[in-house]
Amino acid sequence: MTDVFRAESLGKTYPGVRANEDVSFSVAPGEIHALLGENGAGKSTLVKMIYGLVKPDDGHMTLMGSVHAPADPRAARAAGVAMVFQHFSLFDALTVAENIALGMENPPKSRELSQRIAELSQSYGLPLNPARRVASLSAGERQRVEILRCLLQSPRLLIMDEPTSVLTPQEAEILFATLRQLAAGGTAILYISHKLDEIRSHCDRATILRHGRVVNTVDPRAHTARELAAMMVGAEMRVIDRSGRKPGAEVLRVAGLATASDGMALKDVALTLRAGEILGIGGVAGNGQEELLSALSGEIATRPGTITLDGVDLSRTPPEARRKAGLLAAPEDRLGHAAVPEFSLAENTLLTAGSRQGLIRGGLIDHSAAQAFAQAVIAAFDVRTPGPQTAAGALSGGNLQKFVIGREVLGKPRVLVVNQPTWGVDAGAAAQVRQALLDLAAKGAGIIVISQDLDELLELSDRFCALNDGRLSAPRPTEGLSIDEIGLMLGGAHGMEVAHVPA
Numbered sequence: 001m002t003d004v005f006r007a008e009s010l011g012k013t014y015p016g017v018r019a020n021e022d023v024s025f026s027v028a029p030g031e032i033h034a035l036l037g038e039n040g041a042g043k044s045t046l047v048k049m050i051y052g053l054v055k056p057d058d059g060h061m062t063l064m065g066s067v068h069a070p071a072d073p074r075a076a077r078a079a080g081v082a083m084v085f086q087h088f089s090l091f092d093a094l095t096v097a098e099n100i101a102l103g104m105e106n107p108p109k110s111r112e113l114s115q116r117i118a119e120l121s122q123s124y125g126l127p128l129n130p131a132r133r134v135a136s137l138s139a140g141e142r143q144r145v146e147i148l149r150c151l152l153q154s155p156r157l158l159i160m161d162e163p164t165s166v167l168t169p170q171e172a173e174i175l176f177a178t179l180r181q182l183a184a185g186g187t188a189i190l191y192i193s194h195k196l197d198e199i200r201s202h203c204d205r206a207t208i209l210r211h212g213r214v215v216n217t218v219d220p221r222a223h224t225a226r227e228l229a230a231m232m233v234g235a236e237m238r239v240i241d242r243s244g245r246k247p248g249a250e251v252l253r254v255a256g257l258a259t260a261s262d263g264m265a266l267k268d269v270a271l272t273l274r275a276g277e278i279l280g281i282g283g284v285a286g287n288g289q290e291e292l293l294s295a296l297s298g299e300i301a302t303r304p305g306t307i308t309l310d311g312v313d314l315s316r317t318p319p320e321a322r323r324k325a326g327l328l329a330a331p332e333d334r335l336g337h338a339a340v341p342e343f344s345l346a347e348n349t350l351l352t353a354g355s356r357q358g359l360i361r362g363g364l365i366d367h368s369a370a371q372a373f374a375q376a377v378i379a380a381f382d383v384r385t386p387g388p389q390t391a392a393g394a395l396s397g398g399n400l401q402k403f404v405i406g407r408e409v410l411g412k413p414r415v416l417v418v419n420q421p422t423w424g425v426d427a428g429a430a431a432q433v434r435q436a437l438l439d440l441a442a443k444g445a446g447i448i449v450i451s452q453d454l455d456e457l458l459e460l461s462d463r464f465c466a467l468n469d470g471r472l473s474a475p476r477p478t479e480g481l482s483i484d485e486i487g488l489m490l491g492g493a494h495g496m497e498v499a500h501v502p503a
């Protein structure tokens with residue numbers, strides 16, 4: 001049978017970086033084909049060439065046996081390629097249906113489109129209300145919009161760049177059922193993910209990239225996750241060290257915290273956090289995770305007496321002063337919320353570390369201090385980039401995530417709140433980020449980790465609680481907690497059918 005897609009000796013160079021070199025591989029009809037590689041290995045560059053966003057310098061591609069050299073994404077879509085991106089490209093002010101219509105060449109009437117969206121979302125188990133404004137959607141829901149947008153095109157080749165990173169395990173299972181359904185109909189699927197277990201369970205073949213080159217194409221089921229990781233990095237992964245931590249005095253107290261935001265309102269949230277402790281918060285995205293982080297960071301105002309750091313009421317204190325007091329936060333949306341893509345990494349340090357690190361003094365920016373701080377983050381977190389002058393938007397997704405987390409960790413927080421700290425980060429680097437959080441706690445910081453990755457939460461946290469419908473459950477010690485008990489804490493026996501999924 002003819003392959004749906006073939007790449008022959010593709011190459012691409014960015015200034016100072018050979019992102020792809022002599023890349024050849026193929027995807028067969030009905031195949032779910034994984035692209036694996038550590039952060040910066042060249043996966044996104046490769047799929048951008050297939051989608052017409054980047055032109056290869058060398059080599060060529062074929063789609064359904066014909067030459068594939070798309071001038072732009074529109075040409076790629078017309079040829080039958082669809083793509084779900086790692087970063088969302090949605091307009092906040094528009095509804096789900098309006099956003100989807102914008103991406104279509106000949107959108108049907110809005111009523112008809114809404115109906116089709118509702119039907120597709122129903123049949124693929126991706127609940128979404130076409131009339132909701134995108135501004136009020138969580139990251140997980142935004143991703144559903146992107147996925148549905150692709151499904152409406154009935155593509156021959158569907159490319160997915162880390163589609164499950166914002167989904168719960170249950171939601172991911174449903175997505176895989178969708179992908180299997182599509183593959184059974186002959187669609188070829190090219191699948192980028194850092195979740196090796198997921199790839200082993202669901203993908204038929206895996207092509208592994210290292211430093212821009214194909215190092216192997218394997219049957220992922222025939223290898224352990226550790227073996228796949230070793231092929232990616234060319235070395236063994238390290239083991240997490242949880243030792244050296246002892247909880248100290250209480251640093252943070254949250255009581256009666258309620259918000260009336262556009263998204264999910266928090267309802268009477270209470271928690272305490274001790275120095276040296278890691279509190280894990282699980283739950284389906286869209287249940288108040290972003291709001292909790294925004295309330296703690298000061299982006300959303302809350303009633304007096306609701307947030308206390310070291311006995312000082314910070315509830316009415318603006319974000320910058322909270323950072324100065326030692327309450328730091330790293331939001332999940334790294335491009336846009338956590339970093340400005342057009343700014344250099346050095347300039348991006350100013351966003352949150354400006355006054356705390358003395359990078360801005362008396363209203364003046366100390367450029368060389370910002371440069372040095374950015375360099376320190378790059379070195380400590382192994383951020384793969386030419387240097388502090390590189391624009392944040394030019395970093396691969398995982399490398400920018402490492403930078404954003406590193407910027408806050410090196411900010412010596414008293415309390416650090418992180419949302420999805422290893423989203424889009426490869427297995428080796430994820431272990432490194434988690435270790436950095438454990439080391440930070442060992443030095444006496446209190447840490448709140450909000451994540452949808454239960455394994456991550458179990459690995460890191462001393463106590464675990466769940467956020468569901470804006471309410472936080474009572475925390476339980478993580479030690480000895482079973483996955484079933486966690487399922488119940490998340491709002492019912494399992495996942496999205498039972499836990500609250502915003503309409």
Ligand SMILES: Nc1ncnc2c1ncn2[C@@H]1O[C@H](COP(=O)(O)OP(=O)(O)OP(=O)(O)O)[C@@H](O)[C@H]1O
Pocket residue numbers: 014015017018019037038039040041042043044045046384385393394395396397398399424426
């Ligand atoms: N627009 C750009 N300008 C300059 N360099 C770039 C650009 N896009 C990517 N690069 C560089 O090319 C290399 C490959 O990046 P790419 O995004 O393809 O990696 P990736 O495997 O998708 O990584 P990740 O898993 O972190 O998303 C990296 O070194 C990256 O910094």
